Amino acid sequence: MRYSIFSLARNALGGHKGWTPTWRDAEPKQAYDILIIGGGGHGLATAYYLAKEHGLTNVAVLEKSWIGSGNVGRNTTIVRSNYMLPENIRFYEWSMKLWEGLEQDFNYNAMVSQRGVLNLYHSDGQRDAFARRGNAMRLSGVDAELLDREQVRRMLPFLNFDDARFPIQGGLLQRRGGTVRHDAVAWGYARGASDRGVDIVQNCEVKGFVVENGRVAGVETSRGKIHAKKIGIAVAGNSSRVAAMAGLRLPIESHVLQAFVSEGLKPLIPNVITFGAGHFYISQSDKGGLVFGGDLDGYKSYAQRGNLPVVQDVCEGGMAIMPMIGRLRLLRGWGGIMDMTMDGSPIIDKTPIEGLYLNAGWCYGGFKATPAAGWCFAHLIARDEPFPAASAFRLDRFARGAILDEKGQGAQPNLH
Amino acid sequence: MSEAIALELKSPFEASLKDAGAGDGVQVSERRNLQMATVIARAGNSDIAARLKSAFGLALLPGPKRSAANDLAFVATGPRSWLALSEASGLTPKLREALGEAAAISDQSSGYAVLRLTGPKVRATLEKGIGVDLHPRAFQPGDAASTSCAHLGVIIWQIDAAPIYEIAVFRSLADSFAHWLQESAAEFGLRVVPPR
Amino acid sequence: MTNSQRLSSGGLIDRGKPLSFRFDGKTYRGFAGDTLASALLANGVKLVGRSFKYHRPRGIFTTGAEEPNALITLRSGARREPNTKATTVELYGGLEATSQNCWPSLDFDLQAVNQLFAPLFVGGFYYKTFMWPAAFWEKVYEPLIRRAAGLGAASGLPDPDRYEHATAYCDVLIIGAGPAGLSAALAAGRAGARVILCEEDFRLGGRLLADHYQIDGETGTQWAEQAEAELTALPEVRIFRRTSVFGVYDGGVYGALERVADHLPQPPVHQPRQRVWQIVARRAITAMGALERPIVFGGNDRPGVMLASALRAYVNRFAVAPGRVALFTTTDDGWKTAEDLIRAEIPIEIVIDPRANVAEWLMKPIARAGTRILLDAVVTDTKGGRSLQAIEVLKSGSKLTFDVDTLAVSGGFNPQIGLSTHLGGRPRWSDEIGAFVPGELPSGMAVAGAAAGQYKLAECLAKGAACGAVAATDLGFSASAQPAPRVADEAIEVKPLWHVAQSRHKAFVDLQNDVTSKDVEIAHREGFRAVEHLKRYTTLGMATDQGKTSNINGHALMADLVGRAVAEVGTTRTRPPHVPIAIGALAGPHVGAHFKPTRYPAGHEWALANGASMVDAGQWHRPRWFTKPGEKDWLESVTREAKTVRAAVGVCDVSTLGKIDIQGRDAGIFLDRVYVNMFSSLAVGKARYGLMLREDGFVLDDGTTARLASDHYVMSTTTGNAAKVMQHLEFCHQVHWPELDVAMVSVTEQWTQYAVAGPKARVLLQNLLGDALDLSNEAFPYMACVEFTWANVPMRLFRLSFSGELAYEIAVPADYGEALLRELMRAGASLGVAPYGTEALGVLRIEKGHVSVGELNGQTTAADLGLGRMLSTKKDFIGRVLARRPALTDPERPTLAGFKPVDSAQRLRSGAHFVPLGITPSVENGEGYMTSVAFSPHVGSWIGLGLIKRGPARIGERVRAYDPVRGGDVEVEICSPVFVDPEGARLHV
Amino acid sequence: MRIPCPFCGLRDSSEFVTIGEASMSRPPADAPEAQIFDYVYLRDNPAGVNQELWYHAQGCRSWLKVARDTRTHEIESAVLARGGAQ
Numbered sequence A: 001m002r003y004s005i006f007s008l009a010r011n012a013l014g015g016h017k018g019w020t021p022t023w024r025d026a027e028p029k030q031a032y033d034i035l036i037i038g039g040g041g042h043g044l045a046t047a048y049y050l051a052k053e054h055g056l057t058n059v060a061v062l063e064k065s066w067i068g069s070g071n072v073g074r075n076t077t078i079v080r081s082n083y084m085l086p087e088n089i090r091f092y093e094w095s096m097k098l099w100e101g102l103e104q105d106f107n108y109n110a111m112v113s114q115r116g117v118l119n120l121y122h123s124d125g126q127r128d129a130f131a132r133r134g135n136a137m138r139l140s141g142v143d144a145e146l147l148d149r150e151q152v153r154r155m156l157p158f159l160n161f162d163d164a165r166f167p168i169q170g171g172l173l174q175r176r177g178g179t180v181r182h183d184a185v186a187w188g189y190a191r192g193a194s195d196r197g198v199d200i201v202q203n204c205e206v207k208g209f210v211v212e213n214g215r216v217a218g219v220e221t222s223r224g225k226i227h228a229k230k231i232g233i234a235v236a237g238n239s240s241r242v243a244a245m246a247g248l249r250l251p252i253e254s255h256v257l258q259a260f261v262s263e264g265l266k267p268l269i270p271n272v273i274t275f276g277a278g279h280f281y282i283s284q285s286d287k288g289g290l291v292f293g294g295d296l297d298g299y300k301s302y303a304q305r306g307n308l309p310v311v312q313d314v315c316e317g318g319m320a321i322m323p324m325i326g327r328l329r330l331l332r333g334w335g336g337i338m339d340m341t342m343d344g345s346p347i348i349d350k351t352p353i354e355g356l357y358l359n360a361g362w363c364y365g366g367f368k369a370t371p372a373a374g375w376c377f378a379h380l381i382a383r384d385e386p387f388p389a390a391s392a393f394r395l396d397r398f399a400r401g402a403i404l405d406e407k408g409q410g411a412q413p414n415l416h
Numbered sequence B: 001m002s003e004a005i006a007l008e009l010k011s012p013f014e015a016s017l018k019d020a021g022a023g024d025g026v027q028v029s030e031r032r033n034l035q036m037a038t039v040i041a042r043a044g045n046s047d048i049a050a051r052l053k054s055a056f057g058l059a060l061l062p063g064p065k066r067s068a069a070n071d072l073a074f075v076a077t078g079p080r081s082w083l084a085l086s087e088a089s090g091l092t093p094k095l096r097e098a099l100g101e102a103a104a105i106s107d108q109s110s111g112y113a114v115l116r117l118t119g120p121k122v123r124a125t126l127e128k129g130i131g132v133d134l135h136p137r138a139f140q141p142g143d144a145a146s147t148s149c150a151h152l153g154v155i156i157w158q159i160d161a162a163p164i165y166e167i168a169v170f171r172s173l174a175d176s177f178a179h180w181l182q183e184s185a186a187e188f189g190l191r192v193v194p195p196r
Numbered sequence C: 001m002t003n004s005q006r007l008s009s010g011g012l013i014d015r016g017k018p019l020s021f022r023f024d025g026k027t028y029r030g031f032a033g034d035t036l037a038s039a040l041l042a043n044g045v046k047l048v049g050r051s052f053k054y055h056r057p058r059g060i061f062t063t064g065a066e067e068p069n070a071l072i073t074l075r076s077g078a079r080r081e082p083n084t085k086a087t088t089v090e091l092y093g094g095l096e097a098t099s100q101n102c103w104p105s106l107d108f109d110l111q112a113v114n115q116l117f118a119p120l121f122v123g124g125f126y127y128k129t130f131m132w133p134a135a136f137w138e139k140v141y142e143p144l145i146r147r148a149a150g151l152g153a154a155s156g157l158p159d160p161d162r163y164e165h166a167t168a169y170c171d172v173l174i175i176g177a178g179p180a181g182l183s184a185a186l187a188a189g190r191a192g193a194r195v196i197l198c199e200e201d202f203r204l205g206g207r208l209l210a211d212h213y214q215i216d217g218e219t220g221t222q223w224a225e226q227a228e229a230e231l232t233a234l235p236e237v238r239i240f241r242r243t244s245v246f247g248v249y250d251g252g253v254y255g256a257l258e259r260v261a262d263h264l265p266q267p268p269v270h271q272p273r274q275r276v277w278q279i280v281a282r283r284a285i286t287a288m289g290a291l292e293r294p295i296v297f298g299g300n301d302r303p304g305v306m307l308a309s310a311l312r313a314y315v316n317r318f319a320v321a322p323g324r325v326a327l328f329t330t331t332d333d334g335w336k337t338a339e340d341l342i343r344a345e346i347p348i349e350i351v352i353d354p355r356a357n358v359a360e361w362l363m364k365p366i367a368r369a370g371t372r373i374l375l376d377a378v379v380t381d382t383k384g385g386r387s388l389q390a391i392e393v394l395k396s397g398s399k400l401t402f403d404v405d406t407l408a409v410s411g412g413f414n415p416q417i418g419l420s421t422h423l424g425g426r427p428r429w430s431d432e433i434g435a436f437v438p439g440e441l442p443s444g445m446a447v448a449g450a451a452a453g454q455y456k457l458a459e460c461l462a463k464g465a466a467c468g469a470v471a472a473t474d475l476g477f478s479a480s481a482q483p484a485p486r487v488a489d490e491a492i493e494v495k496p497l498w499h500v501a502q503s504r505h506k507a508f509v510d511l512q513n514d515v516t517s518k519d520v521e522i523a524h525r526e527g528f529r530a531v532e533h534l535k536r537y538t539t540l541g542m543a544t545d546q547g548k549t550s551n552i553n554g555h556a557l558m559a560d561l562v563g564r565a566v567a568e569v570g571t572t573r574t575r576p577p578h579v580p581i582a583i584g585a586l587a588g589p590h591v592g593a594h595f596k597p598t599r600y601p602a603g604h605e606w607a608l609a610n611g612a613s614m615v616d617a618g619q620w621h622r623p624r625w626f627t628k629p630g631e632k633d634w635l636e637s638v639t640r641e642a643k644t645v646r647a648a649v650g651v652c653d654v655s656t657l658g659k660i661d662i663q664g665r666d667a668g669i670f671l672d673r674v675y676v677n678m679f680s681s682l683a684v685g686k687a688r689y690g691l692m693l694r695e696d697g698f699v700l701d702d703g704t705t706a707r708l709a710s711d712h713y714v715m716s717t718t719t720g721n722a723a724k725v726m727q728h729l730e731f732c733h734q735v736h737w738p739e740l741d742v743a744m745v746s747v748t749e750q751w752t753q754y755a756v757a758g759p760k761a762r763v764l765l766q767n768l769l770g771d772a773l774d775l776s777n778e779a780f781p782y783m784a785c786v787e788f789t790w791a792n793v794p795m796r797l798f799r800l801s802f803s804g805e806l807a808y809e810i811a812v813p814a815d816y817g818e819a820l821l822r823e824l825m826r827a828g829a830s831l832g833v834a835p836y837g838t839e840a841l842g843v844l845r846i847e848k849g850h851v852s853v854g855e856l857n858g859q860t861t862a863a864d865l866g867l868g869r870m871l872s873t874k875k876d877f878i879g880r881v882l883a884r885r886p887a888l889t890d891p892e893r894p895t896l897a898g899f900k901p902v903d904s905a906q907r908l909r910s911g912a913h914f915v916p917l918g919i920t921p922s923v924e925n926g927e928g929y930m931t932s933v934a935f936s937p938h939v940g941s942w943i944g945l946g947l948i949k950r951g952p953a954r955i956g957e958r959v960r961a962y963d964p965v966r967g968g969d970v971e972v973e974i975c976s977p978v979f980v981d982p983e984g985a986r987l988h989v
Numbered sequence D: 001m002r003i004p005c006p007f008c009g010l011r012d013s014s015e016f017v018t019i020g021e022a023s024m025s026r027p028p029a030d031a032p033e034a035q036i037f038d039y040v041y042l043r044d045n046p047a048g049v050n051q052e053l054w055y056h057a058q059g060c061r062s063w064l065k066v067a068r069d070t071r072t073h074e075i076e077s078a079v080l081a082r083g084g085a086q
């Protein structure tokens, strides 16, 4: 069913009795051409683009829980392409472009809101590092502006300009960056894929691989064995666990990242803002909640929840730049499991096992990647060659030393 | 110029430690002219205790404890390290002489700033910064802990059940520590008493 | 302004302490002991807010933190607190509250027209529309949606109040001071355990304050008072009133918020507004009670409809007298409301119970009072404008209407399972009480009382005491058995009724987020059937009450729709905080200038007194430059300072660099392993520049390390990496090579260190030290070091140079740091000495081509920095192997070079990218970037260091330094990174 | 989370930093490059009990080997990485 104000009005007249499921809740078949493991943003987008761009529809997405239950349903919704390394800029900018046309493309309003992302800087050194980044973006044709203190003050007068420990000196602004309604991305892709024939199978946990002669042949799941010629892994925080079923060790650790939402408020914070001298970033959802987060808890975890010190650290960061939020209340906090790589950049590649493909290592930045990750992963699976925008995200880059370390932290995942 | 010059000593809390609030809940004094040194046991040498015993009559307790004899105190800061404190001069050479190969000794007389805290509300104040249980059932005279207090690394030990505590912080952080102390103790009243 | 709806006697309010307050500009009066909600009700105020989506009039629904409706904005100005639940606000004199989400007024809210469009605004409508034309979303639709969103408005002003953090320890933490919690506290406290009892209310007692109970022949309130008195007298029991436990964390850590001053107009001097406690408990007992749940029927949101147990609390505890009351109950407990109203001589018109059979003894007293009873009947709809006027009841197929202004609803109770599930444990369904009860508990936690589904008072008291005793004995205390208090048992039968299907009008499931039963049906139709999907699609349970009154009904409705049991459908995950917590409280005391500690070097005050501007270097404050009278800008000061060093002598505080004492027989071997170059071969009395890699082959840090004795080195690190390097060294020692005889400790704080640099540096030091040391080039050459005593103070002198001039670094114990600085300046006065700051330091090192933070950014290799030859081939060291990976040794990597503008008047900026001349800059032809720049008085123009492909091979070539974000585009010439004295002659004079 | 430091006792995890798995130790100098690569880059990353390295940065400055369950955060044991008791 095509969505529009007219379909809405028509259904309203009919007491909303006419709506049909947004996606089919499919029973798994015994065999498919392609299986995608993981019904998160990336898995669903991959299925969508396999169907839409490559005409491959004998595809199933296997999700161990309900779709969107992973990180796509628990991120802070920020999308941007303000990276420093050309390989990353190229990929995330491709994603930005896809975001910009997404809603018309899949006929679902995911509320892509290009309200601007502002990264504050607090020292000359940081300013120059941001200049380096902004210039790299501009060289790649991506919008970037370096604001000074007065420009930031005019834009966001409520920030702490008066008694800050690390005074705000300015910021790097990407106006095209912003937020997207996270759940709707999963639902929209699921709907688009399902409409084109893809089976979305929920409550179906992959528990092992069937490998025959060095080639994948299918998976063991909580709902039985399913055969397939090609299998794509897109399980984010669970990448190591699933890869281990195929005997692979990855350059990944799973860490917990918390996020928080405040009670609903009238519009207060117009953009996405990040603190440069502490761990804090914030935006306001269209519903009115301030959505914010900060650093990883720092330890490995599969528990989807964190601890109090980081809650306090994040709020401290928030008060440091915007002391007006002191009396606003934190309503809920939650955690997600991040597939943190050794250089902080992702992996979209074939694995040593034929027919098995890997999309992983998104750290805390993979939501913004969703369209491009789906696009590029679908391309890789369908054509067995990388899509150019993702050609640097290879597994062997660590062995070669061609690492993509934006922060210069080295092989320590919790510092990226 | 030359030997005639005497360098003036400036203690870290000189400028920053001030009274706060009304009342006498907490009394604080700075321990000035303290000699301090880090003592780290060197590999293969486990006779530090024996040497301390014979040189100073100090019985070194295992674990996170303060061991003292006369003027000399050893506050354990880690499995093989201590902060030695004394008011008499020449601490570092004395320790080097007594411990020889057994330990590495580094002068820290200026490295730390040390406060002594007491008063009926001292625990109520410290629990606003220190995450270690200072209740008498858990922490007693002779106990020590290396921990953090309001974002600052500290070493704390208890001198007396009164209670009297001493806290060492890195010198450069004295102002920040004083600020925290004043804010936290103000509701009970903080009095600066003459240094000892 | 009278308390028109107040009983003349009874209740726990203090009629001797009247308090006046304002709501929406009107003045009212309440009493000490009131909440804002009870005071409003006592004043006959029923309409207090508007709902989120449809702007429907809303009143007071509950008595606690579960309140979905009565959200107001408390206080004004910078202390404004939007979305405050009137039910949780303790009344104080002068309180000021305003309604929210309405315009122009609460009574007449224009956005109530939204109700007309309600047929369109169903769950999830926005996903289906607002897509065309594409440009409209950003410009038209989204701004409209955003404006409509949210409830209260923030002040936009900095919060003026202070917050504290504190840690408390206990053997047994008890959460909730109702009968169960009080009994638990008494049992554990009497056994001698350290007990903390947290109660979010300002008065202990829980439901004992709200219901009529007899315990051991006393009223429940009296019993609670006695328990409180006994607990207060126990030395190891701490009672935290006005304190909500909001979260359970790993290892027995509980978060609690103490509202220290929220019941006052503003915090008293030296008192925080609130305090967040981190409670470390060996055992915990949650005794948080149960929350009553509503029934979903048409118009169930109208002001005047409230929970039956809440109405009872308003009558019994707050002496509020409602008007004409009806009761709609599907539980035995609901009947107690009727009983209590009758006891308070408040007429109750009718009791409606959908059950066909209700115990005689429950009905008898009600019937006797003349109240009509309708069994096997349901309320289908309500009528009224801004408050309830009538209800429609369906009984045996016929519709009856009753004029009432208050409808008490009792749909059963839900144990407060919140905290018990914070660590991920799933609740368990109990058929007996028709509710979820705590399932697998976090270790060390027990649940008692109504929170565990134990609804009988006797059971609450007994189980509470048992839990308290078990916790104490588990921990080695001996608890003596106490006789159980005598109480009359109560009936608890409940027959869940989730939804009155015969309702014609909107029946609300989530009152705050305006989620109706119809929305649940739509979600079902569209496939959002998992409860977590239902939540996200309809926003059920996502409001400020987190579904405390709504989730179960929504989930039960979905269970009906999918034809499964509630237990199978399950419930959504609860998360901390259990109640919303002010962000300022979670942030704590470290705000403003105290966000992070500040470290001051010993010479700080001297520097301030001598015109220094300061800069943050990590947590340190360092002088950046010293302004002399008449200097017009920073560049003039910095240039003067740099020139002084090159021509005469300057003094710079370098104390912030990390200093690590490394001692032991194996210290040299250890350093050989952590540095790329050799240190075991360094002569005593000498220093050497060292470079450290990470294990992945990239540069970690650099610095000079001096050998003071055969078994004693002192290492220096960069300011920013001091802690990181210390951690790394400890790691290498403790984890990799514990067998080495090496001991290390940071002595950064012990030593204040000044660089004395410039051709006259030696003279200055000779002036100062006299013949204490022979400073001649022969006796004390470049890279020499010595420990000595001067003026009875132990000192260290190093002949090091970052500036490229004849230079020394002199170190003294920090207590003498300021004194030495004064002496240095005095000794140099006749030589024209000047203090210099980090900017001039930067100028001098860039002129000399020394790398620093700009180049040591974690992305560079030794070879990138022109230091590749330092990597020893004679030994293993951290990073050796992986530094050889192909991409790290690629000759095309950007490598360190110097840069000069072709037009010497042009300014350089770091962060600019290098691109070839004459072609359009693009990412493909980017060749590297500028890492550091300075205005060089020596060269007479701006100069820079940067990393550019094959840098050293391209000296003399010109490229563009392209800086579009700052509008810069400068033609530069690649040159040697050493601009001054490339032969190093000046170092050796 | 509370870490049982063998020297200091139970302390809040915020006093510590962790750098991940302790399952593999640094290969000797003559080990093949692949082994060093494994050590630096590859992780088991198990869901379950995990041996990991924690540093008591705001305490006794010891590196600890901690056995911790990544699903529950429960800690089975903690010992000094360098071996020995205190």
Ligand SMILES: Cc1cc2nc3c(=O)[nH]c(=O)nc-3n(C[C@H](O)[C@H](O)[C@H](O)COP(=O)(O)OP(=O)(O)OC[C@H]3O[C@@H](n4cnc5c(N)ncnc54)[C@H](O)[C@@H]3O)c2cc1C
Pocket: A037, A038, A039, A040, A041, A042, A043, A062, A063, A064, A065, A066, A067, A068, A069, A070, A071, A072, A073, A074, A075, A076, A077, A078, A079, A204, A205, A206, A207, A234, A235, A236, A237, A238, A242, A257, A258, A259, A293, A334, A335, A336, A337, A338, A362, A363, A364, A365, A366, A367, A368, A369
């Ligand atoms: C708190 C937080 C904030 C974040 N903020 C941002 C942000 O602002 N911007 C941004 O760009 N990114 C952000 N991220 C990161 C982003 O959410 C993730 O990188 C991204 O969502 C990961 O891709 P995904 O959507 O496919 O993952 P997921 O949604 O996690 O999908 C993986 C799916 O695989 C399923 N699965 C796992 N194992 C199995 C199995 N064995 N069998 C079947 N199914 C399985 C899981 O149940 C899950 O549904 C944030 C993440 C978190 C947690």
Ligand SMILES: NC(=O)c1ccc[n+]([C@@H]2O[C@H](COP(=O)([O-])OP(=O)(O)OC[C@H]3O[C@@H](n4cnc5c(N)ncnc54)[C@H](O)[C@@H]3O)[C@@H](O)[C@H]2O)c1
Pocket: C175, C176, C177, C178, C179, C180, C181, C198, C199, C200, C201, C205, C206, C207, C208, C243, C244, C245, C246, C287, C288, C289, C290, C331, C333, C413, C416, C448, C449, C450, C451, C454, C455, C456, C457, C458, C460, C490, C491, C492, C578
């Ligand atoms: N007959 C029935 O159907 C029925 C049902 C439920 C309850 N009850 C009655 O209610 C009473 C239950 O006693 P109880 O002691 O279990 O509960 P209670 O409701 O009397 O007390 C719970 C207390 O916990 C406090 N609290 C809740 N959450 C808190 C938090 N996070 N932090 C701090 N404090 C918190 C509340 O303010 C309250 O004072 C009994 O009298 C019982 O008979 C009866």
Ligand SMILES: Cc1cc2nc3c(=O)[nH]c(=O)nc-3n(C[C@H](O)[C@H](O)[C@H](O)COP(=O)(O)O)c2cc1C
Pocket: A073, A074, A075, A076, A077, A182, A261, A285, A287, A289, A291, A304, A331, A332, A333, A334, A335, C532, C541, C542, C543, C546, C573, C575
């Ligand atoms: C962008 C964003 C906004 C959210 N807004 C709300 C909100 O307004 N109210 C709410 O209760 N939860 C909100 N949540 C949190 C969810 O309720 C939920 O906690 C989160 O999706 C993680 O799922 P879990 O808690 O079920 O594990 C939001 C989550 C995200 C990612």
Ligand SMILES: [Zn+2]
Pocket: D005, D006, D007, D008, D009, D056, D059, D060, D061, D062
């Ligand atoms: Zn420790």
